[in-house]
Structure formats: C-alpha cells, structure tokens
Amino acid sequence: xxxxxxxxxxxxxxxxxxxxxxxxxxxxxxxxxxxxxxxxxxxxxxxxxxxxxxxxxxxxxxxxxxxxxxxxxxxxxxxxxxxxxxxxxxxxxxxxxxxxxxxxxxxxxxxxxxxxxxxxxxxxxxxxxxxxxxxxxxxxxxxxxxxxxxxxxxxxxxxxxxxxxxxxxxxxxxxxxxxxxxxxxxxxxxxxxxxxxxxxxxx
Amino acid sequence: xxxxxxxxxxxxxxxxxxxxxxxxxxxxxxxxxxxxxxxxxxxxxxxxxxxxxxxxxxxxxxxxxxxxxxxxxxxxxxxxxxxxxxxxxxxxxxxxxxxxxxxxxxxxxxxxxxxxxxxxxxxxxxxxxxxxxxxxxxxxxxxxxxxxxxxxxxxxxxxxxxxxxxxxxxxxxxxxxxxxxxxxxxxxxxxxxxxxxxxxxxx
DNA sequence: TTCAATAGTGAACGATGCGTTCACTAAATG
DNA sequence: CATTTAGTGAACGCATCGTTCACTATTGAA
Numbered sequence: 001x002x003x004x005x006x007x008x009x010x011x012x013x014x015x016x017x018x019x020x021x022x023x024x025x026x027x028x029x030x031x032x033x034x035x036x037x038x039x040x041x042x043x044x045x046x047x048x049x050x051x052x053x054x055x056x057x058x059x060x061x062x063x064x065x066x067x068x069x070x071x072x073x074x075x076x077x078x079x080x081x082x083x084x085x086x087x088x089x090x091x092x093x094x095x096x097x098x099x100x101x102x103x104x105x106x107x108x109x110x111x112x113x114x115x116x117x118x119x120x121x122x123x124x125x126x127x128x129x130x131x132x133x134x135x136x137x138x139x140x141x142x143x144x145x146x147x148x149x150x151x152x153x154x155x156x157x158x159x160x161x162x163x164x165x166x167x168x169x170x171x172x173x174x175x176x177x178x179x180x181x182x183x184x185x186x187x188x189x190x191x192x193x194x195x196x197x198x199x200x201x202x203x
Numbered sequence: 204x205x206x207x208x209x210x211x212x213x214x215x216x217x218x219x220x221x222x223x224x225x226x227x228x229x230x231x232x233x234x235x236x237x238x239x240x241x242x243x244x245x246x247x248x249x250x251x252x253x254x255x256x257x258x259x260x261x262x263x264x265x266x267x268x269x270x271x272x273x274x275x276x277x278x279x280x281x282x283x284x285x286x287x288x289x290x291x292x293x294x295x296x297x298x299x300x301x302x303x304x305x306x307x308x309x310x311x312x313x314x315x316x317x318x319x320x321x322x323x324x325x326x327x328x329x330x331x332x333x334x335x336x337x338x339x340x341x342x343x344x345x346x347x348x349x350x351x352x353x354x355x356x357x358x359x360x361x362x363x364x365x366x367x368x369x370x371x372x373x374x375x376x377x378x379x380x381x382x383x384x385x386x387x388x389x390x391x392x393x394x395x396x397x398x399x400x401x402x403x404x405x406x
Numbered sequence: 407t408t409c410a411a412t413a414g415t416g417a418a419c420g421a422t423g424c425g426t427t428c429a430c431t432a433a434a435t436g
Numbered sequence: 437c438a439t440t441t442a443g444t445g446a447a448c449g450c451a452t453c454g455t456t457c458a459c460t461a462t463t464g465a466a
Contacts, residue, residue, distance in 0.1 A: 008461050010413055030316040035452070046415040051454060103316050110313020112382035113233040113306050126382060162396050173376040179315035179329060193365050198401050211432050213442055238423065249444040254425060412463075422453075427446105434441075 009045075018043045018050060022064040023100035031061065031107025058111050062129055065104035069132045076140045078147040082154065082199070085144045086167065086191060093137070093171050094181040102175060105133075109176060137168045145199065154199045167195050221246045221253060225267040226303035234264065234310025261314050265332055268307035272335045279343045281350040285357065285402070288347045289370065289394060296340070296374050297384040305378060308336075312379060340371045348402065357402045370398050 009017060021043035025034050036057060040047045054060040074092075078085045096102065112126060141164045148154030158164075170190050174182040182190070212220060224246035228237050239260060243250045257263040277295075281288045299305065315329060344367045351357030361367075373393050377385040385393070 008414060010462070014414075032314050032316070036454085037452075044415095046417095047453095048416085048455080048457095049414055052413085056454080106313060106316045109379050110309060111235050112379070113235070113309045122382075130380060160396050162392050166397060169373060169376045172380070173372045176312050176315070176379055177333060177375070179325075189365050193363050194369060194401065198397065211443060213433070217443075239425085240423075249446095250424095251426080251428095251445085252443055255442085259425080407466100409466085410464095413461085415458105415460075417457090417459105419456075420454100422451105424451080425449100427448075429444105429446095431444075432442085435439080436437100 014043075014045060014049065015053065016067075018045055018053075018060075019064045019067045021045075022060060023068060023104070026061070026064075026103040026107075027100040031103050031110065034061070034107070036060075058107070061104050061107050062125060065101060065108065065129060066132055068101050068104070069136075074136070074140075076143065078144045080147065080151065082144070082148045082151075083191060083196060085147075086141075086195060087187065089140055089144070090167055090171060090182075090187050090191070091184075093168055094175075094187060097171070097175045097181040102181065105172070106176060134165060134168070138164050141165070141167065148199065152201075155201050158199050163198065166198070167191075170194070217246075217248060217252065218256065219270075221248060221256075221263075222267045222270045224248075225263060226271060226307070229264070229267075229303040229306040229310075234306050234313065237264070237310070239263075261310070264307050264310050265328065268304060268311065268332060269335055271304050271307070272339075277339070277343075279346065281347045283350065283354065285347070285351045285354075286394060286399060288350075289344075289398060290390065292343055292347070293370055293374060293385075293390050293394070294387075296371055297378075297390060300374070300378045300384040305384065308375070309379060337368060337371070341367050344368070344370065351402065355404075358404050361402050366401065369401070370394075373397070 018039065022034075022039045025039050025042060029035075029038075034057065036047060036050055039060070040050055050060060054063060076085075076089065097105070108126075108129065112122075138161065142159065145154050145159055145164060149156050149159065167190060171182050171187075174186060221242065225237075225242045228242050228245060232238075232241075237260065239250060239253055242263070243253055253263060257266060279288075279292065300308070311329075311332065315325075341364065345362065348357050348362055348367060352359050352362065370393060374385050374390075377389060
C-alpha cells in the first residue's frame, strides 16, 4: 500500500505532497514571497524533511518545476490549419504560465545571475531544466511546421531550432517582463506580425 | 560647491553615490545576493539614508536602473549596411546586459509576479521602467529600419512596434533564461534566421 | 511477532538581513 | 551665530533561514 491516506507518509509519497504544496504556494504568493515553513505546513510535513531533500528554496522550486513538467507532457496532433494549430499551442503555453509553473520559472530566472555559486553545477542545472521545458515545445512546434512544409504552406528553411522556438520565446519574454501571460491580442500580433510572415513562403 | 570631496554629502550628490554603489554591488554579487548594508557601506552612507529615499530593495534597484538608463542615452546613425547596423546595436545591448544593468533587470523581473502588493502601483512602476528601456531601443531600431525602407532593403510593413522590438526581445529572453548575455554566434543566428528574413522583401 | 533500522515530526535554536528608531553631528540657511 | 535640515552609526525587534535534537511512526528482517 503506497497510497495510505492516514498516518505518516514517506519517500516518493511525501515528496509528491511537498511538490504539490510548493506549486500551490507559488500560485498564491509568488516566488519572491514563498516561505519554506508555509510549504512544509501546507504539505503537513516537517521543515527538516524539505531540507533533507533539497539544500535550499531554489533547488526545491526547480525540482517542483521538473516534476510538473514531467506530469504535463502532452501530445498534440496538427489539424492542418497552420495558424489555428500555432494559436492553440500558444494559448496553452500562455495559460500554463499563468499558473504555478510560470512562477517557478520566474523564480528560477531571478536567481540565475547570482554569482558566488558553483558555476558548473548551476550551469548544468539551468540547462537541464531549460531542456525539459524547451524539448517538448520544440517537438510540438516542429511537428506543426513539418506538417506545413508537406502542405507547402511553410518554407522548408524555417525548420531551425531557433525559429521553431520563436513563438514560445516571445511568450516567455512577455510573461517575464510584464508579470502576466500574454493576452489574446498579443498572441495574435505575435502570430500575424512575426511568426506567420517568417514561416510563409510569400509575404 | 556641490562637488565637495571631503565631509558629509547630501541630496543628489549622495543619491548618485548610492546609485553607483548599488550598481557595483549588483555587478559583483547579483540581485539575489544584494544586501542593503553592503550598498550603504560601499556608498559610505547610513542605511537610514537609503530607507529615507526608497521603501525597500526593489525600489532602490529600479531607481538605480532608471538612473543608469538616463545616463546611457546614446545616439546612433545608421551607416546604410542593414545587417551591420543591426549587429552593432545588438552587440551593444548584449554587452549592456553583462553589466549591472542586466542584473537590475533580472531582479526586477524576479519580483514582478509576487502577489499581495498594490497592484496598480506595481503595474505603473513596471511600465515606466519598461518604457524607459524599450523607448530608446525602439527609436534606434526604427531609425535603422526606416533607412532600410528608403533603400528598398526592408519591407515597409515591417515597421511595427512588435517587429521593431523583436531583436531586443530575443536578446533579453536569452539573457534572462541563460544567466548571461547572448554570445556572438547567437546574435548571428538571431539575425540570419529570424530578423533578416522577416525584414527582407524576398526570402 | 518482535525489534532494530530507517525516515518523518515538531519545536527550539543561532545566524542573518530587514526595515525602524534615536541620539548625535555636519551642512546649509539667513 | 542660531536654527533648521539632512546624514551617520549603532542598536533594536522581527521574520525567515537552515540546522539540530529528542521523540515517534513505519518498514522489513530475524
């Protein structure tokens, strides 16, 4: 029995509860106001259990983001309507940024520049999380683009990582610098003024 | 006499010294590790003088960023070489992000999502700083683009704020998510895979 | 079934940095 | 020279960090 609803939890069971608590706290108070005691209390765990697993707040939140990213793997099948498909995925990303995951990203970004850490380890950790976020996106957008290339609605030269990641990058930039996810009309502008013209063979 | 090198400074004189100290600290330890006492000590000022001017660390750093942005107003005259001009300005932005100003931006971004503040005031402050950063960029990039349009090397439809701001947005996104400014080869890719194709009339 | 090993709890602790206060002092004003 | 204004530096209370410890629940092997 792993799913005992009563008594004292341990191992992965407890770890999941802590992640869920951390993500809920993130959504409610944001990264800057997140308190370890609050996470522990919400998870009905001791603070020591948190520090036994992660050395500090930054590590816990990155781990929670990884956990959430793993849980949220989605599959997407292009419909053939290029703009419609892009719009759909972009809306999904924006809505995701509005939740705890977005706050986790913000906190992670906020700590990135701090010097005086183990540069190598920090670099590796940053890259691992980035890959975990970017990799699924790339797959989905690449699929949409490949579909478009077959149909002749997308330039074949557009299938480069930097181009494939363009829309998500702009959404993330908006989210980070505005404090909230891109609203509908911004998504439209990104699509119509930047992404579509770049993908389409003729202007 | 405003520029007394000895004795006790006051007013703008002291304020500038605090800003310079804050920016130096930012460059050395990053926003996440910035201590008010350290700023005060470096400026040879009392902590009380800091809190008399700004309510907290976030306000001080935003003010320092404004101060730096004001000081750094630059003029730029397009040479006529579209790609060369864009490259030059992008290099400048990247180098800027490598210094204290970049760390100020990172800290500001890190605090943006925190709930529980005066939403209106925070929103206004964020927008003011954003405008102060974006406005000069827009002017420079718009100038380059207008020049290109006259020469026929740039599509006239490309003169939209979102397009004009594209290159800086991607540089900022890179800086925020990687922890360091975009290196030369990334700037090249952004130019050759995204910005140039979007501006140029024929692919 | 018992019991030792393992893992979590909850409270207390020292350390640190926040933002405030206050008595003192230097600079500007007139 | 007297008064007002502004900065200094030290001390303070507070919140949160990350740690420690005595105690307790769970696990699994004897």
